[in-house]
Amino acid sequence: MIDWIEAKPYLPAGAKRIIGRGSTFWVGELDEARVLKYPNEVGLLDSDEARNNLIVESKLYEQVEEHEHIIKSYGLREDGFLVLERAANGNVFDSPTFQGRLMSECGETILDGGSLEQAQYYCPRESTSRADVKTDLFRLGSTIFFLVVGHEPFPDITGHNEGDDEEVERRFRLGEFPKEKHASSRIVEKCWRQEYNSAEEVLQDLEALAAV
Numbered sequence: 001m002i003d004w005i006e007a008k009p010y011l012p013a014g015a016k017r018i019i020g021r022g023s024t025f026w027v028g029e030l031d032e033a034r035v036l037k038y039p040n041e042v043g044l045l046d047s048d049e050a051r052n053n054l055i056v057e058s059k060l061y062e063q064v065e066e067h068e069h070i071i072k073s074y075g076l077r078e079d080g081f082l083v084l085e086r087a088a089n090g091n092v093f094d095s096p097t098f099q100g101r102l103m104s105e106c107g108e109t110i111l112d113g114g115s116l117e118q119a120q121y122y123c124p125r126e127s128t129s130r131a132d133v134k135t136d137l138f139r140l141g142s143t144i145f146f147l148v149v150g151h152e153p154f155p156d157i158t159g160h161n162e163g164d165d166e167e168v169e170r171r172f173r174l175g176e177f178p179k180e181k182h183a184s185s186r187i188v189e190k191c192w193r194q195e196y197n198s199a200e201e202v203l204q205d206l207e208a209l210a211a212v
Helices: 048-063 133-149 164-174 185-192 199-211
Strands: 018-021 025-029 034-039 073-076 082-085 101-103 109-112
Touching: 034 048, 048 073, 048 082, 048 199, 133 185, 133 199, 185 199
Parallel strands: none
Antiparallel strands: 018 025, 025 034, 034 082, 073 082, 101 109
């Protein structure tokens, strides 16, 4: 038996309409340049988890240097909601090429698009359908690497040849990480080794690094 929770759309002050969504948050249009990220249930921000998630996300944006491939953060409003730059290309839900799964109300897979991360961001695991905090933090490690070094892990593997994805997975699985050394090397490798339990732990290490 699966419990379903209906999230009823609502608009906080200043938001004109909902233009995006996630599993726990709505994205509302503020103007042509900015959007507002807020919990998908009225009063949810009263919970410590929801409030902490937005605070952590805001601080992560503060720690990452400005980059053309990362949206800007304008910080938290007084009501605790996060103001972000509006993405020029919309969101993945509007993309007709997005691959995902169509599920029945019983949780059965009706259509399986087989959507997976790109090899350089994929955490090796037994079940390709399993995703959790640590697989997300693995991808975060690869993202930090890209931002700091300027290219994705293993640039010698183009991804255009048969077996390339398997080779990337093999290296990650065996701990044969990229040789490039940079200020965030230890943090990135901890993400890849799945030694972090939360994004807040990553943030603490980034803040400690920035203070050096």
